[in-house]
Amino acid sequence: MNLEEIKSILIQKFGENIIVGEETTGLQPALLIDPDRIAGVCLELRDNPQTYFDFLSCLSGVDYGVEENRFGVVYHLASIPYQTQLTLKISKENNRDLDNLPSFPTISSVYRSADWHEREAFDMEGIFFEGHPDLRRILMPDDWEGYPLRKDYKTAEYYKGIKID
Amino acid sequence: MNITNSKYEEALERYNKKITEASAQEMVLNMGPQHPSTHGVLRLELITDGEIVKEVIPHMGYLHRCFEKHAESLTYQQTIPFTDRMDYLASMNNSHIWTMGVERMMGIDKDIPKRIEYIRVLVCELNRIASHLIAIGTYGIDIGAFTPFLWCFRDREHIMGMLEWASGSRMLYNYIWVGGLFYDLPVGFEERCREFVDYFKPKLTELNDLLTNNQIFISRTANVGVLPMDVAINYGCSGPMLRGSGLKWDLRRIDGYSVYPELEFEVPVGAGEMGTVGDCWDRYKVRVDEVAQSLRIVEQCLDRLQKELKRTPDFDPRAKMPRKLVPKPQDFYIRGEGAKGELGFYFIHQKVKAIDKTGNIRYDDTEIPLRVKSRGPSFCNLSVLPAIAKDVMIADLIAIIGSIDFVLGEVDR
Numbered sequence: 001m002n003l004e005e006i007k008s009i010l011i012q013k014f015g016e017n018i019i020v021g022e023e024t025t026g027l028q029p030a031l032l033i034d035p036d037r038i039a040g041v042c043l044e045l046r047d048n049p050q051t052y053f054d055f056l057s058c059l060s061g062v063d064y065g066v067e068e069n070r071f072g073v074v075y076h077l078a079s080i081p082y083q084t085q086l087t088l089k090i091s092k093e094n095n096r097d098l099d100n101l102p103s104f105p106t107i108s109s110v111y112r113s114a115d116w117h118e119r120e121a122f123d124m125e126g127i128f129f130e131g132h133p134d135l136r137r138i139l140m141p142d143d144w145e146g147y148p149l150r151k152d153y154k155t156a157e158y159y160k161g162i163k164i165d
Numbered sequence: 166m167n168i169t170n171s172k173y174e175e176a177l178e179r180y181n182k183k184i185t186e187a188s189a190q191e192m193v194l195n196m197g198p199q200h201p202s203t204h205g206v207l208r209l210e211l212i213t214d215g216e217i218v219k220e221v222i223p224h225m226g227y228l229h230r231c232f233e234k235h236a237e238s239l240t241y242q243q244t245i246p247f248t249d250r251m252d253y254l255a256s257m258n259n260s261h262i263w264t265m266g267v268e269r270m271m272g273i274d275k276d277i278p279k280r281i282e283y284i285r286v287l288v289c290e291l292n293r294i295a296s297h298l299i300a301i302g303t304y305g306i307d308i309g310a311f312t313p314f315l316w317c318f319r320d321r322e323h324i325m326g327m328l329e330w331a332s333g334s335r336m337l338y339n340y341i342w343v344g345g346l347f348y349d350l351p352v353g354f355e356e357r358c359r360e361f362v363d364y365f366k367p368k369l370t371e372l373n374d375l376l377t378n379n380q381i382f383i384s385r386t387a388n389v390g391v392l393p394m395d396v397a398i399n400y401g402c403s404g405p406m407l408r409g410s411g412l413k414w415d416l417r418r419i420d421g422y423s424v425y426p427e428l429e430f431e432v433p434v435g436a437g438e439m440g441t442v443g444d445c446w447d448r449y450k451v452r453v454d455e456v457a458q459s460l461r462i463v464e465q466c467l468d469r470l471q472k473e474l475k476r477t478p479d480f481d482p483r484a485k486m487p488r489k490l491v492p493k494p495q496d497f498y499i500r501g502e503g504a505k506g507e508l509g510f511y512f513i514h515q516k517v518k519a520i521d522k523t524g525n526i527r528y529d530d531t532e533i534p535l536r537v538k539s540r541g542p543s544f545c546n547l548s549v550l551p552a553i554a555k556d557v558m559i560a561d562l563i564a565i566i567g568s569i570d571f572v573l574g575e576v577d578r
Contacts, residue, residue: 026495060538099170113401116548135176139226
């Protein structure tokens with residue numbers, strides 16, 4: 001199953017504008033997906049007998065830089081029966097206001113492994129996942145301020161009045 | 166900073182409410198972060214009804230050392246010591262997969278001399294044995310058997326000694342570098358390693374007699390914490406966890422990276438010998454069998470290293486090391502079989518924008534990645550715990566935790 005076939009499966013099911021772009025320059029090609037429909041795409045790729053991407057290897061939240069103001073999520077899927085891999089990407093522009101986090105739909109109902117990965121992306125990059133069952137911080141303390149992996153993050157000097165050395 | 170959007174705090178409030186309500190009806194019990202059977206600084210919040218665990222809520226982050234943040238400000242070569250500190254029981258595997266990823270991005274993975282690749286696999290497999298020995302030994306202690314722990318540590322000590330001889334460090338080696346090795350193996354390493362293999366093989370049989378086939382041990386672990394295969398896949402479990410559930414999935418075979426396609430070894434899977442497929446005993450047994458398979462790999466590597474890939478005086482393990490590590494701008498995800506499962510690194514490498522004196526924008530090469538994400542196998546393996554530890558006894562929960570064999574350095578990163 002190559003990239004073209006996967007594309008045609010997705011276009012057949014969801015229509016032309018489901019795929020908003022494609023990256024083929026690097027070693028691993030990636031499909032850019034319409035962010036609002038990522039959960040449906042993952043469900044289709046998981047359950048379609050031609051693809052069976054049943055294993056979510058990795059989910060990474062990405063902050064593309066201070067000037068770009070763009071946030072994204074990258075999904076690395078793997079198919080155990082076919083031994084293939086696939087990269088999906090979603091991204092959208094969003095400002096850096098901590099009251100207005102970039103928000104994407106959750107895929108934790110499709111892959112349960114996404115549950116903790118999405119919590120980590122929320123904790124580290126401040127990416128909100130709509131419909132996540134338990135979106136608490138996972139690595140940082142619950143009352144931590146700011147999102148450490150953002151490019152504009154300033155290292156905290158105090159935590160609850162205690163100086164951090 | 167004043168956050169007014171309550172949407173982001175909602176889950177936390179829901180959780181606090183749940184704990185408050187549970188305290189009135191049932192007992193909320195904290196296990197860890199200093200509890201020895203949580204294998205490090207993991208805190209488990211248990212909602213219990215007498216001896217029965219109703220729910221497990223894991224809390225991590227006590228060992229968070231900002232690996233990904235560090236990696237964003239260091240070059241690829243400088244990050245290697247940080248990867249050692251992720252799964253600190255199998256550091257060689259971490260740096261092997263990291264360097265492999267960087268080498269593929271640079272396009273030099275085919276130029277690495279065979280001798281270097283064989284040395285890498287040799288030290289990785291030795292380290293995998295050491296890691297599994299800890300898993301086996303501490304699992305015995307969790308269940309209440311003290312002797313296997315001492316035996317495993319005694320044998321692990323030989324491996325630590327050998328790897329210290331090669332790299333200069335006992336646990337955090339910084340031995341495998343991009344494009345080569347820190348040093349060639351010391352003279353006499355192969356002979357000493359062979360001595361160890363001959364010494365260790367009978368010890369493995371003894372260990373099986375002592376623990377694997379021990380009736381008390383079987384009663385404590387068989388049919389406990391059963392993890393069905395579909396649940397394991399959906400939760401992203403990998404490594405011995407997934408193989409314990411009966412799926413033959415080993416990235417050393419699937420991806421065939423490094424020199425693994427040239428080596429002969431079996432992929433052991435859980436068969437439900439003592440109870441159900443995917444129970445704690447199966448996961449334990451997969452590790453014991455893997456130790457034996459790793460020994461086979463070590464022997465084959467030694468054969469090659471002593472014959473056709475023999476050490477020569479002019480062999481320089483740093484000869485192929487690039488002066489500057491500047492990959493082409495791209496995204497790359499590398500995965501490999503660490504001691505605990507699928508260890509992955511996701512790199513985003515881009516050029517950096519700079520403005521020169523005349524005000525023109527130009528894009529410069531850089532040695533520093535824009536983003537690195539590490540996919541720790543322990544992180545995903547641990548996430549299945551709340552699902553398989555529902556309505557079990559507290560004592561069984563200890564058995565389940567031990568059979569997952571996570572390392573907190575990798576969960577928290």
